[in-house]
Amino acid sequence: MIINFEKMEGLGNDFVIIDDRKGAISKDHDQEKNSFYAELAVKLCSRNFGIGADGIILLLESEKEDAGFRIFNSDGSEAQMCGNGMRCFAKYLFEKKIIDKKRFTVETLAGVVIPEVITNESGIVESIRVDMGIPAFEPDQSSFELSVNGQSFHLTAVSMGNPHAVIFVNNLMDTDVELHGRAIENHPKFPEKTNVEFIEMVNPSQMKMRVWERGAGETLACGTGACAALVAACINEKSERKAQIELKGGTLDIEWRASNNHIYKTGPARSVFTGNIEV
């Protein structure tokens, strides 16, 4: 079977986008659609034997919203949401004229997310702002100590639909993201596993972040992770409700609005190439 795809990236967090609204790729797999998508993710995301990506994103029909979105990590696990992937997805829908408005609704496993493409005078998409909804955490119980690799970490657990464990460190470059990220991702405390964000505060409106993603390892950026980081920084009284988060792949602007409790994330997205692949 030949699959048409678009390879996109948001701050170096990269995805293979596939339009499966009409079941073009999954129609022969109705009984085991989830495992079909999971295996496809593993194949396509391989940087040696496939296209190479942190995940695949499927455009699907939605009964209630303007579009349906599913994301599978490079190891084949399905995530509820993906912040950088959502900006890529929004740009894809807008530029391909699949949706003819700048602000629209997307159905995800984490609920409805509302992206808005921001264009210049020539109509070129410059950035995408996403209303990521309301973060979830348990007041007074979301921060706790966890011991891994003989070291104790103070974590703040925040859900952006998908799980995040945020850790504040003094020096990001000295942090062994792979060693500790992997151990925390797979710790029994997190039965669904977790994404792990390591944060170095620069000032109350600026922080640096490295991320170990559930199902993908260290990536250059994580949009839901950046939102979780701002929430954790606010809960721990380290930050204002608006901050710039500097990741390995670039910078995101995150705002946690007091008026409606929603998180807004703004950043770029780029198409890298289009192609087709036989699987």
Ligand SMILES: N[C@@H](CCC[C@H](N)C(=O)O)C(=O)O
């Ligand atoms: N990179 C993403 C998050 C992708 C899903 C994550 N690995 C999970 O399993 O929850 C982002 O930009 O949010």
